[in-house]
Amino acid sequence: MKYCRYITGLLVLTMASMAGCATTLNVDVEQTFPEVVAEPRDLSATLVMDQEFRTYQAQPNAKTRIQIGQPQVDLMTKAFSGLFAEVMVVSSREQVRPGTDLVIIPSVREVQLSTPSESYLNVYEVWIKYNLDIETGDGVPVDSWFLPAYGKTPSSYLLSRTTAIEDATIVALRDAGAKLMLDFYRIPAINGWLQQQAALQAES
Amino acid sequence: MTYRTLTALVGALALAGCASTTTVDDYRPTSEPIDIEPGEKVAILGRRDAGHYETDTDFVECLADRMGQSDFQIMSEQEFIDALYPWFEPRTAPKHLKRLQRLMQEPVLQEKIREENLRYLVWLDGEVESHGATGAMSCGMGPTGAGCFGYTSWDKEAVFEAIVWDLVDLTEEARIQVDSEGTSYVIGIVAPIPLLTRVESQACSGLGKQLRSYFSHEGR
Numbered sequence: 369m370k371y372c373r374y375i376t377g378l379l380v381l382t383m384a385s386m387a388g389c390a391t392t393l394n395v396d397v398e399q400t401f402p403e404v405v406a407e408p409r410d411l412s413a414t415l416v417m418d419q420e421f422r423t424y425q426a427q428p429n430a431k432t433r434i435q436i437g438q439p440q441v442d443l444m445t446k447a448f449s450g451l452f453a454e455v456m457v458v459s460s461r462e463q464v465r466p467g468t469d470l471v472i473i474p475s476v477r478e479v480q481l482s483t484p485s486e487s488y489l490n491v492y493e494v495w496i497k498y499n500l501d502i503e504t505g506d507g508v509p510v511d512s513w514f515l516p517a518y519g520k521t522p523s524s525y526l527l528s529r530t531t532a533i534e535d536a537t538i539v540a541l542r543d544a545g546a547k548l549m550l551d552f553y554r555i556p557a558i559n560g561w562l563q564q565q566a567a568l569q570a571e572s
Numbered sequence: 573m574t575y576r577t578l579t580a581l582v583g584a585l586a587l588a589g590c591a592s593t594t595t596v597d598d599y600r601p602t603s604e605p606i607d608i609e610p611g612e613k614v615a616i617l618g619r620r621d622a623g624h625y626e627t628d629t630d631f632v633e634c635l636a637d638r639m640g641q642s643d644f645q646i647m648s649e650q651e652f653i654d655a656l657y658p659w660f661e662p663r664t665a666p667k668h669l670k671r672l673q674r675l676m677q678e679p680v681l682q683e684k685i686r687e688e689n690l691r692y693l694v695w696l697d698g699e700v701e702s703h704g705a706t707g708a709m710s711c712g713m714g715p716t717g718a719g720c721f722g723y724t725s726w727d728k729e730a731v732f733e734a735i736v737w738d739l740v741d742l743t744e745e746a747r748i749q750v751d752s753e754g755t756s757y758v759i760g761i762v763a764p765i766p767l768l769t770r771v772e773s774q775a776c777s778g779l780g781k782q783l784r785s786y787f788s789h790e791g792r
Contacts, residue, residue, distance in 0.1 A: 402654040407680045447658075522626045546658035 393432045395533045399439045401542065404450030406549060412454035414464045414505075416473040417441055422459075426479030426496075434479060434533060436496070439541055444474055447545040451552055466505065469565075473501040477514075481533065492527075493520040494536040496544060502558065511557035517544035592728075592754030592769045594778045599747045606736070606745050606786045612691040613645045614787070615652040619697040620662040627696050631732065631776060635696065638780025644787055647690065655688050656681065673742045685739050693739055694783065698732030700772050709760045720760035729753045730775040734783060746786055750779045 423437040441457075448455045458464060464471050475498070482493040498515040519539030521532045552558065608614070616636050618627030632649050640646045653660045659675060666672040676682060709722030730752045736745040754769030 402657040404658055405656055405680055405684045407678065522620075522629055542658065542661055543663055546661040546663045549658050550664055 391431075393529060393533075394435070395433065395530050395537070396435045397439050397534050397537050397541075399442075399538050399541070401439070401443045401446055401545060404446055404545065404549060406450035408449065408451055408453045409553070411452050411469045412456070412467070413448055413452040413470045413472055414456045414458055414468045415444060415448055416458055416461055416464065416471060417444065418459055421475060424476055426476065428479050428481035428494075432481060432533065434481075434494075434537055436476075436479070436537060436541070439538070440474075440476075440544075443541050443545050444548075447548045448472065450549055464505070468505040470510070470561075471503045471505060471507075473503075475499050475501070481536075483529070490523050491520045492529075492532040492536045493518070494533065494540045496537075496540045498544060502555075504561070510561050511555055513555055513557075515544060515547060517541065517547060519543055592752050592771050592774045594750065594752040594771075594774045596778045596782050597749045597751075598782060600745070600786070606692070606738075608644045608691055608787050610643070611645065611689055613647045613689050614639065614692045614694060615647040615649070615690060616694045616696060617649055617652060617660060617665075619665075619695065621665065621667065625699045627698060627732075628700070628772070631698075631772060632696055634773070634776040635694070635734075635780050635783070638776060639694075639783055639787075642784050642787060645689075647688070652690075652693075655690075656684060669737065669742070669744055672737060672739075676739070676742055690739055692745065692787075693737045695735040695737065696732060697735075698730070698775075700728060700730040702726050702728050709758060709764070711760070711764070719762040720764045721762075722760045723757070725755055725757045727753065727755050728769055728771045730771040732775055732779060734779055736783070736786070746783075748779060748782050750775045750782075752778065 421437065422441055424435075424440065426434045426436055428434065445455065445457055452470075456465065456468065461471070461473070477497040477499050478495075479497070480495040482489075484490055484492070487493070496517045496519075498517070500511075500513040500515055502510040502513060504510060517540045519536045519541070521527060521535045521539075527535070553562070616632055616639070618629065618632040620626050629649070636646050636648060647655075658664055659666075659681065666675050676685075703726070705724065705726040707722065707724035709720055709724045711720040712718065730750075732750050734746075734748045734750075736747075737743070738745050752771040752775040754771045754774070756769045757767040759765045759767070
């Protein structure tokens with residue numbers, strides 16, 4: 369009887385430890401970003417961020433899920449407000465009002481994660497790859513722009529896995545905002561479109 | 573007697589272990605104190621653009637604490653990068669004065685600097701490295717107890733450079749390099765006794781003292 373109890377206890381312990389090993393880590397990134405310091409151009413844009421983008425859950429590997437929906441919506445809204453004088457945020461392409469200069473549809477291509485156990489570095493790294501489909505208000509495609517962003521923790525020393533992944537993701541999101549502000553008007557197709565608009569305005 | 577000798581030996585080693593040599597080299601175009609009005613702020617920012625290392629956030633905070641003991645205000649690193657987002661992120665931050673001058677041509681940035689009452693930026697770059705590990709120590713456990721025996725030591729070096737930029741006049745005001753070296757020991761006499769050198773703290777103290785003296789009104 370005594371042995372039976374002992375074996376049952378051992379079985380329970382083994383099952384509990386196995387269940388522990390199979391746990392998926394859910395990292396919920398909750399972050400708001402600062403307003404960007406920039407002089408927006410006198411143009412209007414509509415940001416189409418659908419439900420999938422708003423609740424986006426990245427799964428960089430089988431054991432990790434990162435919720436980046438809310439912070440990426442906040443970041444995109446603020447970054448584009450620094451690029452365009454007027455920014456509207458809608459949930460679908462059908463909601464775009466006529467008269468808007470550009471329609472921008474962001475989507476996440478991929479999220480990658482590197483942990484110290486994989487890289488043998490004392491840091492956690494996160495890569496977020498965005499795609500921005502840019503169209504004119506009339507629906508004419510302008511460009512499909514690839515926007516990569518990178519973030520890492522200064523050091524993973526004394527950080528929990530969840531905190532480290534969250535910190536690296538926040539740095540990557542901030543980097544996405546920085547790249548957007550730096551390069552958006554340098555995209556050749558956008559630059560060409562701007563010149564075309566300027567020429568049309570001069571004609572009229 | 574033996575006990576006293578041993579205590580004296582450990583004490584002497586501890587003192588030697590704790591000791592570090594700190595050298596502060598600075599370059600300034602003038603010996604006049606740096607102009608700072610009451611209420612104006614100094615921001616301290618660590619470089620994050622190098623691939624293989626990052627300026628330690630704790631070191632930046634330590635320096636901010638040291639400089640915060642002055643009569644001017646210190647703006648924390650996070651506060652600064654948030655206030656000027658996204659122009660001081662690792663991807664966008666100006667690495668040279670010329671880039672800063674170009675960046676500050678943006679009226680909206682000039683306005684923000686004025687609004688925040690920011691006057692100087694201290695760019696901090698550096699790291700702490702450990703090298704030259706010698707000695708050996710072994711730890712064991714038996715039925716009667718556990719213990720460590722042996723001796724190991726390693727050298728630590730903290731090298732940091734601080735560059736002071738005037739965000740209004742867009743000039744470089746000072747450049748300081750601090751180099752702090754020391755040796756850490758661990759002596760195993762049953763229990764391991766760590767005698768660690770605090771080079772980072774020494775470098776922070778030396779740099780903070782030097783920077784504070786530049787902004788000091790007392791020297792006028």
